[in-house]
Amino acid sequence: RKEVEQDPGPFNVPEGATVAFNCTYSNSASQSFFWYRQDCRKEPKLLMSVYSSGNEDGRFTAQLNRASQYISLLIRDSKLSDSATYLCVVNWGSGTYKYIFGTGTRLKVLA
Amino acid sequence: GAVVSQHPSWVICKSGTSVKIECRSLDFQATTMFWYRQFPKQSLMLMATSNEGSKATYEQGVEKDKFLINHASLTLSTLTVTSAHPEDSSFYICSAQAPGTSADTQYFGPGTRLTVL
Numbered sequence: 001r002k003e004v005e006q007d008p009g010p011f012n013v014p015e016g017a018t019v020a021f022n023c024t025y026s027n028s029a030s031q032s033f034f035w036y037r038q039d040c041r042k043e044p045k046l047l048m049s050v051y052s053s054g055n056e057d058g059r060f061t062a063q064l065n066r067a068s069q070y071i072s073l074l075i076r077d078s079k080l081s082d083s084a085t086y087l088c089v090v091n092w093g094s095g096t097y098k099y100i101f102g103t104g105t106r107l108k109v110l111a
Numbered sequence: 112g113a114v115v116s117q118h119p120s121w122v123i124c125k126s127g128t129s130v131k132i133e134c135r136s137l138d139f140q141a142t143t144m145f146w147y148r149q150f151p152k153q154s155l156m157l158m159a160t161s162n163e164g165s166k167a168t169y170e171q172g173v174e175k176d177k178f179l180i181n182h183a184s185l186t187l188s189t190l191t192v193t194s195a196h197p198e199d200s201s202f203y204i205c206s207a208q209a210p211g212t213s214a215d216t217q218y219f220g221p222g223t224r225l226t227v228l
Contacts, residue, residue: 043204043219044155087154099145099206099217101154 003027004090006102014110017078021105023088024070032091033064035073037084038104044087047073078109113139113209117220124195125228131191132223134205140185141207145217146178149202161188195227 006023013019025033036044048055050062050071061074075082088102114137124130134144142163147155159169159180167180179191188207192199202224206217 041202041222041224043222045219046216049216098157098160099155100157101147103154 002102003092003100004088004102006086006088006105008103008105010106010108012108012110013078015078015080017109018074018076019078019107020072020074021086021088021107022070022072023102023105024068025088025090025100026069027090027092028066028069030069030090030092033062033071034089034091034099035060035062035071036087036089036101038087039084044089044101047086075107078107080109080111083107083109113207113218115141115205115207115218115220117203117205117223119223120221121224121226123226123228126196127194129191129193130195130225131189132203132205132225134188134190134207134220136186136207136209136218139207139209141188141209142185144182144188144205144207146180146188146190147204147206149204149222155204158190163188192225195225197227200225200227 004025033050035047037047038044050064054063059076063072085104085106087104090100092098092100116135118133144161146158149155158173159167161167161180161182163182169175182188204222206219
């Protein structure tokens with residue numbers, strides 16, 4: 001099993017649609033969780049951290065399920081500018097700050 | 112916000128030469144920086160953790176004699192790809208932890224695209 005697993009997509013959705021991505025992780029000792037966004041041939045940029053209680057930032061909502069070891073990202077009212085690869089990132093283990101990246105889920109929002 | 116720069120942005124070199132990539136934290140001091148590599152259509156893979164004033168910690172499978180890391184100051188870490196070969200062609204990205212933020216928040220540099228002919 002991969003350490004951090006994501007559906008690579010691509011997800012092709014029309015503008016205004018709601019889309020959800022899931023990510024599973026294998027290490028139950030993982031402490032922190034993030035969603036990053038990566039545009040083609042650019043560096044990843046932090047989209048949001050993921051907290052146990054769930055958190056929302058505008059059109060983006062992130063959820064964490066520790067029992068099932070998965071995190072999710074929901075994007076509402078998709079915009080063309082949301083087209084990118086979304087990377088699930090897990091802080092590996094306790095007391096260490098190594099990021100383990102998923103392979104990313106590619107989203108394409110269509111006009 | 113925390114800004115990390117990398118130089119050069121892209122480099123093309125001949126097989127067998129060495130290439131040095133710089134990673135700088137511009138507006139903060141970073142005791143820890145990280146080096147990643149990303150091949151096309153793949154995710155970022157952590158290569159090593161670079162700590163200021165001490166030896167880097169390499170991930171399994173990463174040759175420390177081939178990928179030399181130096182973190183001589185709190186704002187600069189360098190990665191030298193020695194005797195580069197075509198299979199080393201990749202996107203190399205560094206990141207740094209910024210003080211005053213959550214301890215596990217990393218800020219990424221813009222990346223260096225290396226092509227070895």
